[in-house]
Ligand SMILES: Nc1ncnc2c1ncn2[C@@H]1O[C@H](COP(=O)(O)OP(=O)(O)OP(=O)(O)O)[C@@H](O)[C@H]1O
């Protein structure tokens with residue numbers, strides 16, 4: 001079976017073709033900032049991204065003949081994880097999404113291609129995957145419920161990979177997964193269900209290369225009303241221009257580590273502070289698993305760095321077994337989810353049903 005995978009990110013569109021479990025083609029189409037600058041909203045990039053995908057397939061002589069097209073899910077309504085058929089309701093919600101995110105375009109493009117080809121189109125484990133326990137939903141202000149937005153696709157994929165490596169089922173284990181990327185999420189997986197996690201897009205949890213994480217609420221309110229920033233600027237401080245970027249002017253952790261090793265005290269302090277916030281979030285998720293954590297999995301781009309991992313170990317050693325699975329393979333995770341459905345090994349869920 002042949003599967004086309006589409007994963008648009010903020011600066012690139014990643015594409016892959018899988019034949020069964022084998023990746024037979026992978027390409028990342030880079031979108032220079034100058035080209036993207038012509039668009040004011042993500043939705044305006046639809047034609048541009050779609051054309052780039054078609055051109056890349058054409059250049060690689062790949063015919064438009066697939067058994068399924070699978071796309072990264074965007075900012076939809078909160079839904080349990082799993083594989084979903086792309087339907088009209090989903091497309092409507094993506095066109096009218098509450099937040100701009102490049103992944104909002106994925107299912108729209110996938111559905112158009114799938115209709116032309118005459119094959120099914122899916123998304124899997126979107127960032128809005130929400131399986132929180134009821135007690136995890138209360139923030140302390142009734143108008144502000146907590147929401148689950150995190151690196152669901154990679155966190156679940158590495159969890160399954162780890163479970164397979166010890167010949168256990170993911171659904172039998174309690175895992176804390178720290179995804180250390182441009183954004184950072186730390187999720188508590190209780191027997192296959194993500195019962196708690198920091199909302200990685202909405203100002204919760206550790207600070208990250210480009211995000212602020214949790215900040216003191218009262219001071220944030222004062223800043224919002226200080227007249228110094230617009231609403232959009234404040235949002236950007238929290239998500240996009242916060243974290244390492246705000247303190248050090250870069251999101252490049254390798255460069256920051258080099259500066260820290262060269263004796264730069266500020267770089268060392270900020271890096272250690274970020275790691276400290278991650279360690280505290282891991283502790284919180286360990287508690288969300290009643291302290292019965294089978295393993296703590298460290299993943300994402302930053303997990304490639306042995307020095308950062310050693311700093312983290314200093315705080316969390318002794319809580320549970322620590323497993324480092326650096327990087328991410330969202331393309332493989334998407335392809336395997338689609339293959340699972342085509343083979344009848346995974347259930348296919350419907351997005352538009354059970355509407356209130
Ligand atoms: N070998 C490495 N050592 C240290 N940091 C690294 C290394 N490789 C990548 N990174 C860091 O990882 C971060 C990016 O990680 P990743 O590629 O997982 O994130 P992303 O895909 O941009 O965002 P997200 O994971 O939030 O979707 C950057 O801060 C980058 O500097």
Ligand SMILES: CCCC(=O)O
Pocket residue numbers: 127149150151152182183184200201
């Ligand atoms: C919140 C997960 C996705 C992202 O970091 O953009």
